[in-house]
Amino acid sequence: MKSGDRIRVATATEELEGRLMPSTRSGYLVLKLDSGYNIGIDESKIKNKELVKAAEPAASKETSVEQKKGLKKIAILHTGGTIASKIDYSTGGVIAQFSAEDMLNLFPELTDIANITSRQIASMQSEMMRFAHHNLIAREVAKEVENGVDGVIVTHGTDTLHYSSAALAFILEGLSVPVLLVGSQRSSDRGSTDAADNLLSAAYFIAESDFAGVGICMHENSDDANNLILPATKSRKMHTSRRDAFRPINTTAIARVNYAEKNISFISEYEKRNKKTITLKLIKEDIKVGIVKVHPNISADQFAFFSGYDGLVLEGTGLGHIPNQKVDDASAENAKIQKAVEKLVADGTVVADSSQCIYGRVHMNVYTPLRELQDIGVVGHLSDMTPETTFIKLAWLLSNYSKDEAKKLLTENLRGEITERTEKETFLV
Numbered sequence: 200m201k202s203g204d205r206i207r208v209a210t211a212t213e214e215l216e217g218r219l220m221p222s223t224r225s226g227y228l229v230l231k232l233d234s235g236y237n238i239g240i241d242e243s244k245i246k247n248k249e250l251v252k253a254a255e256p257a258a259s260k261e262t263s264v265e266q267k268k269g270l271k272k273i274a275i276l277h278t279g280g281t282i283a284s285k286i287d288y289s290t291g292g293v294i295a296q297f298s299a300e301d302m303l304n305l306f307p308e309l310t311d312i313a314n315i316t317s318r319q320i321a322s323m324q325s326e327m328m329r330f331a332h333h334n335l336i337a338r339e340v341a342k343e344v345e346n347g348v349d350g351v352i353v354t355h356g357t358d359t360l361h362y363s364s365a366a367l368a369f370i371l372e373g374l375s376v377p378v379l380l381v382g383s384q385r386s387s388d389r390g391s392t393d394a395a396d397n398l399l400s401a402a403y404f405i406a407e408s409d410f411a412g413v414g415i416c417m418h419e420n421s422d423d424a425n426n427l428i429l430p431a432t433k434s435r436k437m438h439t440s441r442r443d444a445f446r447p448i449n450t451t452a453i454a455r456v457n458y459a460e461k462n463i464s465f466i467s468e469y470e471k472r473n474k475k476t477i478t479l480k481l482i483k484e485d486i487k488v489g490i491v492k493v494h495p496n497i498s499a500d501q502f503a504f505f506s507g508y509d510g511l512v513l514e515g516t517g518l519g520h521i522p523n524q525k526v527d528d529a530s531a532e533n534a535k536i537q538k539a540v541e542k543l544v545a546d547g548t549v550v551a552d553s554s555q556c557i558y559g560r561v562h563m564n565v566y567t568p569l570r571e572l573q574d575i576g577v578v579g580h581l582s583d584m585t586p587e588t589t590f591i592k593l594a595w596l597l598s599n600y601s602k603d604e605a606k607k608l609l610t611e612n613l614r615g616e617i618t619e620r621t622e623k624e625t626f627l628v
């Protein structure tokens with residue numbers, strides 16, 4: 200028996216079935232169970248071991264996609280992530296591996312929905328992405344739009360998908376067609392993968408709706424019934440593993456897609472397809488923006504560290520607070536924090552406030568300590584952007600506008616990132 204074979208193993212207490220993985224510990228056999236988890240079994244306890252199915256060599260033939268009359272044109276740009284991954288039986292891990300052709304072979308139904316062209320523009324887990332990759336994706340999307348496609352799907356790892364969607368929304372000014380980011384929480388070679396539904400729903404939505412702009416297409420629930428089209432600048436990965444990990448924050452989804460029933464229902468207002476032309480407003484690849492998450496007992500040097508940065512996002516507590524007041528002998532450090540932030544702003548770093556509550560709005564007028572932050576030039580009052588969108592927006596603003604303009608525009612709604620009113624039904628949806 201070799202790595203990748205499906206085998207059944209019996210011990211005195213249990214019977215387990217799964218894929219044989221390479222073992223890193225002698226005397227132990229490692230099985231990848233259908234749940235995706237690996238289990239190590241002490242070989243001396245094994246009573247019986249049988250082969251269920253030998254591993255098949257991975258096939259990767261090219262698909263030549265014939266163009267069908269009357270169908271819309273969709274370009275799929277692959278960047279990597281779990282959606283493009285399969286289990287590597289030599290290491291037991293999940294690696295980015297599927298090529299653009301493999302992906303079309305895996306989901307041939309896509310070619311019934313639209314005329315698909317599929318290209319690989321990157322191959323990475325999304326936590327590896329930098330501003331250069333956001334710019335790369337934006338440039339490739341713009342090329343496709345200029346070539347006349349009716350929409351673009353960008354496949355992407357889920358970890359930072361919401362940073363990329365926000366970046367694309369800001370960078371691609373004047374987008375006339377839909378651009379949907381699609382990921383999956385289970386790799387595409389698993390029976391339980393959510394990749395198929397996410398991709399098919401995205402393609403169906405592009406082919407059948409009049410939506411224009413950047414969005415995210417992921418599961419609404421943990422079953423396969425509905426997908427949501429989520430707003431690019433107001434969504435977030437809220438769970439490490441659930442298929443419905445992506446939720447709208449401080450707003451609702453844009454639309455619900457039921458691919459099986461061929462049904463699209465819009466939930467919110469949206470921009471329609473139009474005749475605009477794209478202006479690329481890229482993020483400077485050497486721009487330096489940081490995020491500092493406030494916590495009890497934080498020290499002033501954690502703020503001073505960002506000296507010389509172009510921008511800093513404060514992930515404050517509650518309404519956007521940082522510990523910036525000395526209230527007794529034990530809190531002298533807090534006064535130093537106020538001084539450190541004051542120095543950052545005075546030296547030219549644009550400091551933007553956000554809240555680690557995630558939901559709700561920054562409000563810098565309610566309590567004196569936050570008024571004091573405003574007084575020294577910290578911006579963010581009334582923003583309901585997530586810290587992640589604040590981070591991307593600040594980097595993008597500082598790449599394309601003067602510091603004064605960036606401070607002003609941070610709290611103006613440019614791409615749907617700031618809502619006018621906080622609606623109570625948008626909490627935990």
Ligand code: GLU
Nearest residue numbers: 280281324325356357358
């Ligand atoms: N960490 C990886 C990524 O974001 C895998 C997660 C995923 O794609 O779901 O690319």
